Amino acid sequence: MDFELKGKAAVVAASSSGLGKAIALELAAEGARVTINARSEANLRRAADEIRSATGAEVLQVTGDLTRKEDVRRLIAETKDRSGSVDILVTNAGGPPAGFFDDFKEDDYRKAVELNLISTIALCRQAVPHMKEAGWGRIVAITSIAAKQPVENLILSNTARAGVLGFMKSLADQVASFGITVNAVCPGYHLTERLRDLASLVAGKEGVSVEEVYARWAASTPMKRIGDPKEFAAAVAFLCSVRASYITGTAIQIDGGVYRGLI
Numbered sequence: 156m157d158f159e160l161k162g163k164a165a166v167v168a169a170s171s172s173g174l175g176k177a178i179a180l181e182l183a184a185e186g187a188r189v190t191i192n193a194r195s196e197a198n199l200r201r202a203a204d205e206i207r208s209a210t211g212a213e214v215l216q217v218t219g220d221l222t223r224k225e226d227v228r229r230l231i232a233e234t235k236d237r238s239g240s241v242d243i244l245v246t247n248a249g250g251p252p253a254g255f256f257d258d259f260k261e262d263d264y265r266k267a268v269e270l271n272l273i274s275t276i277a278l279c280r281q282a283v284p285h286m287k288e289a290g291w292g293r294i295v296a297i298t299s300i301a302a303k304q305p306v307e308n309l310i311l312s313n314t315a316r317a318g319v320l321g322f323m324k325s326l327a328d329q330v331a332s333f334g335i336t337v338n339a340v341c342p343g344y345h346l347t348e349r350l351r352d353l354a355s356l357v358a359g360k361e362g363v364s365v366e367e368v369y370a371r372w373a374a375s376t377p378m379k380r381i382g383d384p385k386e387f388a389a390a391v392a393f394l395c396s397v398r399a400s401y402i403t404g405t406a407i408q409i410d411g412g413v414y415r416g417l418i
């Protein structure tokens with residue numbers, strides 16, 4: 156299937172590593188011109204070089220912190236200046252710290268909401284006017300399986316991600332008539348830096364090895380393995396494609412079957 160992504164201008168937020176980088180790589184391989192972003196300039200440069208040499212694609216790198224309004228504005232504005240349009244937006248950010256109710260104060264929740272919910276809203280507020288003007292757009296928000304099925308030690312993530320689903324569903328309804336689709340994707344366990352950090356934390360607390368933690372997570376997954384970011388990126392690239400033209404307002408889990416609910 157041709158995803159018809161050649162020449163499309165795509166912004167992938169938080170994309171110097173992990174799921175974001177895998178998505179940027181996949182979109183670039185499909186012929187899109189990608190803008191990547193992260194706070195660390197050195198890591199971002201490395202990721203841009205990797206994507207360019209693997210795909211030959213045009214890659215714009217815009218350093219910035221997604222919790223800062225001005226950085227979000229610049230990320231979208233530089234893409235528009237470079238490409239003349241902002242066709243595709245993949246929202247993403249780091250994950251909040253792991254922990255339980257007794258571990259956090261109100262300010263920790265504010266920070267988590269800024270990181271995962273407000274950054275998503277800010278990115279959409281900057282990108283949607285360009286998509287409306289063009290009469291076409293694709294928005295995909297990376298959330299977490301925690302948005303559908305709370306994860307035991309991730310109370311900050313469980314809380315902030317649910318808001319993202321509410322926002323995305325509302326936005327989908329309000330921009331559908333402009334040719335813009337809006338969907339959320341809910342990753343289960345995928346092998347990235349973030350997952351390594353979470354596994355080390357659990358391993359440290361329980362006095363077991365990181366490998367034992369991975370093995371437990373794999374065992375709790377119907378597919379009995381942890382996902383490869385490439386598998387996640389392939390599904391996101393499809394949602395970003397011209398071909399995914401009648402899919403909007405969905406929240407799709409990509410999780411090897413971890414989510415146990417019916418809908």
Ligand SMILES: NC(=O)c1ccc[n+]([C@@H]2O[C@H](COP(=O)([O-])OP(=O)(O)OC[C@H]3O[C@@H](n4cnc5c(N)ncnc54)[C@H](OP(=O)(O)O)[C@@H]3O)[C@@H](O)[C@H]2O)c1
Binds near residue numbers: 171192196219250298
């Ligand atoms: N991997 C999984 O299994 C999994 C499962 C469920 C949900 N998720 C969620 O999916 C998202 C991506 O996770 P990942 O596993 O790909 O994480 P990762 O490998 O740690 O990558 C995170 C990326 O985000 C960037 N970033 C973090 N905070 C940022 C900020 N404030 N502004 C701009 N860029 C920022 C990082 O670069 P800098 O640090 O240089 O900014 C890095 O490029 C997270 O929200 C995570 O919680 C992941």
